[in-house]
Amino acid sequence: MRGDISAVNEAIVSENADKISEALEKLKNTSMEIGKAIYSQSSSEGDAQPEPEKTEEEKKKEEEEKNK
Numbered sequence: 001m002r003g004d005i006s007a008v009n010e011a012i013v014s015e016n017a018d019k020i021s022e023a024l025e026k027l028k029n030t031s032m033e034i035g036k037a038i039y040s041q042s043s044s045e046g047d048a049q050p051e052p053e054k055t056e057e058e059k060k061k062e063e064e065e066k067n068k
Contacts, residue, residue: 004030028055 004027011019032055054062 001027001030001034028057 004023007023008020008027011023014020
């Protein structure tokens with residue numbers, strides 16, 4: 001996670017839009033994986049939690065697939 005944050009900061013300094021987008025995407029994916037791990041851990045302990053809300057990107061992809 002810290003490495004991803006550092007990559008975002010470095011990309012911002014470089015002012016390269018592609019690098020910024022890639023770094024943000026990687027950071028977002030890492031944070032989602034952490035959320036999934038926390039959710040699955042709490043579910044295995046018997047604490048039923050609601051499913052995490054989908055990201056805007058996931059919602060867009062689903063909408064695009066429905067419209068095909």
